[in-house]
Amino acid sequence: MRGPSADSGGLPFWSSTRFRRTLLLVAIYTIACILTVAFVLPYAYAVSGSLRKEIDQFRVPIQWIPPEPQWANYTKPFATHNFARYFANSAFIALTSMLSNLAFSTLAGYSIAKLRFPGANIVFFLILSTMMIPTQVTLVPMYIIFQRLGLVNTYGGIILPGLVGAFGVFLMRQFCTTIPEDYLDAARIDGASEPHIFFAIIFPMLRAPLSALGVFAFTGSWNNFLWPLVIVNQKALYTVPLALVAYLDEQRAQEHGQLQALVVIASIPVFVVFLLLQKEFVRGASISGLKG
Amino acid sequence: MGRGATIMTRIGVHRRPGPLSYRYQRYFWGYVFAAPALLIILGLQIYPMLRGLQISFQKYDVFTPGEYVGLANYRWALTHPRNLNAFRVTFQYLFLLIIPRTIFALGLALMFREIVYGAGFFELVIYSPNVITMVVAGLLFSTLFQPNSLMDAIMRPIAPNGVRWLTDPRIAIPSGAGVMVWKSTGYYMLILLAGVLGIPQEYYDAAHVDGAGAWSRLWNVTLPLLRPQMAFVLVIALINGLQTFDLFFVLTGGGPGDATRVLAMQIYRVGFGYLEMGRAAALSMVLFVLLSVFTILQLRMFRGESY
Numbered sequence: 007m008r009g010p011s012a013d014s015g016g017l018p019f020w021s022s023t024r025f026r027r028t029l030l031l032v033a034i035y036t037i038a039c040i041l042t043v044a045f046v047l048p049y050a051y052a053v054s055g056s057l058r059k060e061i062d063q064f065r066v067p068i069q070w071i072p073p074e075p076q077w078a079n080y081t082k083p084f085a086t087h088n089f090a091r092y093f094a095n096s097a098f099i100a101l102t103s104m105l106s107n108l109a110f111s112t113l114a115g116y117s118i119a120k121l122r123f124p125g126a127n128i129v130f131f132l133i134l135s136t137m138m139i140p141t142q143v144t145l146v147p148m149y150i151i152f153q154r155l156g157l158v159n160t161y162g163g164i165i166l167p168g169l170v171g172a173f174g175v176f177l178m179r180q181f182c183t184t185i186p187e188d189y190l191d192a193a194r195i196d197g198a199s200e201p202h203i204f205f206a207i208i209f210p211m212l213r214a215p216l217s218a219l220g221v222f223a224f225t226g227s228w229n230n231f232l233w234p235l236v237i238v239n240q241k242a243l244y245t246v247p248l249a250l251v252a253y254l255d256e257q258r259a260q261e262h263g264q265l266q267a268l269v270v271i272a273s274i275p276v277f278v279v280f281l282l283l284q285k286e287f288v289r290g291a292s293i294s295g296l297k298g
Numbered sequence: 299m300g301r302g303a304t305i306m307t308r309i310g311v312h313r314r315p316g317p318l319s320y321r322y323q324r325y326f327w328g329y330v331f332a333a334p335a336l337l338i339i340l341g342l343q344i345y346p347m348l349r350g351l352q353i354s355f356q357k358y359d360v361f362t363p364g365e366y367v368g369l370a371n372y373r374w375a376l377t378h379p380r381n382l383n384a385f386r387v388t389f390q391y392l393f394l395l396i397i398p399r400t401i402f403a404l405g406l407a408l409m410f411r412e413i414v415y416g417a418g419f420f421e422l423v424i425y426s427p428n429v430i431t432m433v434v435a436g437l438l439f440s441t442l443f444q445p446n447s448l449m450d451a452i453m454r455p456i457a458p459n460g461v462r463w464l465t466d467p468r469i470a471i472p473s474g475a476g477v478m479v480w481k482s483t484g485y486y487m488l489i490l491l492a493g494v495l496g497i498p499q500e501y502y503d504a505a506h507v508d509g510a511g512a513w514s515r516l517w518n519v520t521l522p523l524l525r526p527q528m529a530f531v532l533v534i535a536l537i538n539g540l541q542t543f544d545l546f547f548v549l550t551g552g553g554p555g556d557a558t559r560v561l562a563m564q565i566y567r568v569g570f571g572y573l574e575m576g577r578a579a580a581l582s583m584v585l586f587v588l589l590s591v592f593t594i595l596q597l598r599m600f601r602g603e604s605y
Contacts, residue, residue: 030412031413034409034413035416037409038409038420041420041424042420042423042424045424045427045480046423048427048442051441055441063444064444064446068451109334110334110335110338113331113334113335114331114334117327117328117329121327121328122324123324123332126332132339135344136343136347138537138590139347140540140541140589142543142562142585143350143583143585143586144347144582145569145578146350146565146569147349147350147579149569149570150349150353150358150575169338169342170335170339172343175335175339200323200326229431231431231544232566246431247431250433250437251433251547251548254548265437266438266441269437272430276429276431277426277429280426288425288488
């Protein structure tokens with residue numbers, strides 16, 4: 007529960023509890039406002055910097071409102087680099103990864119929780135045990151395997167490792183165990199086949215965890231950097247993070263206006279999605295938090 | 299559906315109904331449904347893990363077939379000065395990141411517990427850096443850490459001549475930790491806030507009646523009841539922190555010198571810079587063992603009555 011802790015009972019309003027409570031609230035709101043400004047400052051600096059002239063970039067004091075906004079900073083990177091393509095690559099890879107995560111995690115999670123085939127617990131344990139394996143640990147062997155299979159510099163090579171993850175299966179399994187068995191029994195008595203039960207009855211019930219997992223999988227793929235860095239060296243296959251780093255390497259300490267414009271462009275879609283799907287983002291965070 | 303449910307309840311059967319054929323059909327589809335995820339995870343997680351273990355005992359440079367060298371790679375991983383430096387730098391980073399961030403996130407959670415109006419807005423703002431791509435955040439701060447840029451402007455009252463945020467070997471790691479505090483405190487705050495809001499008000503009222511002050515309530519009510527969330531937060535923080543790569547790759551590239559060459563970057567450079575795949579694999583196995591040990595230790599430490 008949010009809000010005041012102890013009630014001051016029947017005491018008059020000038021009682022010390024009440025007064026201290028007000029003081030506390032004033033302090034909290036003051037600190038919260040200061041922190042808000044502090045957290046927003048880097049964004050604000052990037053937005054203003056993206057419109058600044060190069061010679062005004064690091065002037066003292068900071069030129070917060072550029073007198074002549076340099077809108078060209080936003081168009082120049084696109085003229086010299088194929089950022090449209092990189093955004094399309096990232097979107098395609100993240101969408102594929104999201105859809106496959108949703109499909110495979112749900113199928114497996116439901117199957118482990120509700121169909122309880124012999125060995126279901128072993129399968130679950132095997133999948134869970136990979137939750138602890140980070141990218142860095144399988145980086146070298148994965149590269150060697152993918153090189154053998156001819157997957158270096160292919161979309162398949164980027165996408166494959168992210169097709170499904172232990173976390174998604176775990177999440178869907180936890181959710182599916184809460185579905186009452188009666189639904190399934192009833193449908194079976196009525197003669198529904200198992201796939202029919204899954205697609206017609208179970209799937210529609212899973213909207214909340216599906217949307218949380220969808221956001222989780224999409225952002226995970228969109229933000230991924232180390233694996234694409236290893237498996238791709240052709241510009242045509244660059245994702246946004248790779249392209250940005252390549253751009254930084256070319257421009258190091260030269261075109262800060264354009265660099266900040268790219269930061270703004272790369273952040274806007276993410277913020278828009280975040281504002282639209284806040285609940286899913288937060289739910290994803292809190293679901294993973296509940297399962298210590 | 300409703301009809302079926304009634305019959306089922308009346309005859310007192312709640313699970314596993316019907317003749318054997320039902321059950322076998324269920325098993326069949328169970329295997330079919332679980333197969334894709336299981337095969338993918340076997341092929342792309344468990345097999346590479348085992349293959350990595352094998353490679354860690356080999357000298358392997360991609361071009362020629364591997365050649366077994368016993369424990370040489372592990373000896374190298376645990377004694378080479380550059381690796382020791384990577385361990386040192388990584389732990390320094392973890393220390394500078396996790397302790398301040400956890401305290402900060404806990405403070406925010408306790409603060410936002412007290413207020414109703416505007417809490418959602420403040421939480422949104424503080425959480426927002428968490429959604430941007432790590433590489434983009436690194437890019438942003440590579441500008442903010444420039445001489446006379448925002449960070450210098452903020453620190454001017456204390457350091458009028460500017461700070462060499464990324465070029466002073468003693469300051470580069472704290473700078474990186476600072477970026478991460480900005481980026482990820484919101485996430486930890488949300489988890490701790492969910493825990494704090496879940497503590498029943500009666501406990502505080504009871505403590506109040508017993509004459510416990512604010513400080514005593516924090517130590518004797520809030521923190522003990524937050525144990526599960528604290529354990530989770532610390533485990534996740536360690537797991538994420540040990541894997542740090544993007545941040546320093548963008549900000550410093552591991553420099554100045556080797557001052558920010560964290561473990562993950564050392565693995566990357568050894569494997570893909572020098573093509574010493576066997577050594578890189580051994581080093582990543584060490585990373586894996588570290589991760590496992592810390593996780594188990596932390597879960598042990600925080601397993602209390604409330605867990």
